Amino acid sequence: KAGVTQTPRYLIKTRGQQVTLSCSPISGHRSVSWYQQTPGQGLQFLFEYFSETQRNKGNFPGRFSGRQFSNSRSEMNVSTLELGDSALYLCASSEKNTGELFFGEGSRLTVL
């Protein structure tokens, strides 16, 4: 099976812009989670989608949003970008509700 695929892998934006990141989960996996990884804050949970419904949400402002499509593919959007949004955004998929997550290689966002 192909692994979790995230696009784009790298992107540079300026403050105030918005960005959309895409994630294709492993075939058959219905749960998709998003995490933000930074040197200062580590790995932080953003949100989880299951069967097109947001099941869990982390403590991030409303500028961070996501959605999941009927084919389980997911997107996350960050609006009005701030310098502090520079991070590696990781998508993970799971077949079960067990915490056995399979991560993609991430999308590295730089905000200038």
Add this chain to the structure above:
Amino acid sequence: QQQVKQSPQSLIVQKGGISIINCAYENTAFDYFPWYQQFPGKGPALLIAIRPDVSEKKEGRFTISFNKSAKQFSLHIMDSQPGDSATYFCAAIAGGGNKLTFGTGTQLKVEL
């Protein structure tokens, strides 16, 4: 509020030695404790996991020890190899689902 505390932040071990990474948690609702391994430029990958109803789990050279009363758990890497050099994250989940709370990570270097 950091709910999972991890130490040490970095660790250098000689080849063939034992690497030990410790984690402590506060939330007694946590009921699943996975460890993830991350190489540079890659997403985290599940290494081994344990539930609080057992005190130890071993998979190859990797062992988790779990102390429920102390709310602590640790990862032991026996016969450490240079290929084990990576960042290790402990994590915890409460009540099913896939919302992981991560520790801050330990950067392990195994020297020849």
